Amino acid sequence: PAISNLRRTAAAQAEPRGWREVYFREAGVRLRTAIYARQHLAAGRRIDGPAVIEEFGATTVMGPGDRMEVGGLGEMRIAVGLA
Numbered sequence: 647p648a649i650s651n652l653r654r655t656a657a658a659q660a661e662p663r664g665w666r667e668v669y670f671r672e673a674g675v676r677l678r679t680a681i682y683a684r685q686h687l688a689a690g691r692r693i694d695g696p697a698v699i700e701e702f703g704a705t706t707v708m709g710p711g712d713r714m715e716v717g718g719l720g721e722m723r724i725a726v727g728l729a
Contacts, residue, residue: 660682660683660686660687660688660691662680662681662682662697663681663682663683663686664681665678665679665680665681666678666679666681666698667679668696668698668707670696670709670710672709672710673709673710677696677710679696679697679698680693680696680697680698681697681698681700682697682698682699682700683699683700683701684699684700684701684704684706684722685701687699687716687722688716689716689717689718689719689720690715690716691715691716692713692714692715692716693708693713693714693715694712694713695708695709695710695711695712695713695714696708696709696710696712697712697714699714699722706722706724708724709726709727711726711727712724712725712726712727713725
């Protein structure tokens with residue numbers, strides 16, 4: 647990636663752009679789930695699941711108990727089942 651174009655600060659934390667009821671098999675129910683736009687997530691941003699992160703060409707679904715952090719290069723690091 648073009649390093650100079652990356653959002654390096656988490657000061658302006660992106661809020662969910664909406665909410666949806668999403669069924670998670672491990673929970674056995676539909677859960678109110680935050681929906682995020684990937685391009686608005688700055689380095690250092692942390693999100694606890696459940697969450698859906700949408701971007702052009704991909705959708706990332708985080709289940710209950712998952713945690714995500716945006717790394718310094720804009721990568722998403724997801725720990726499954728830790729929260």
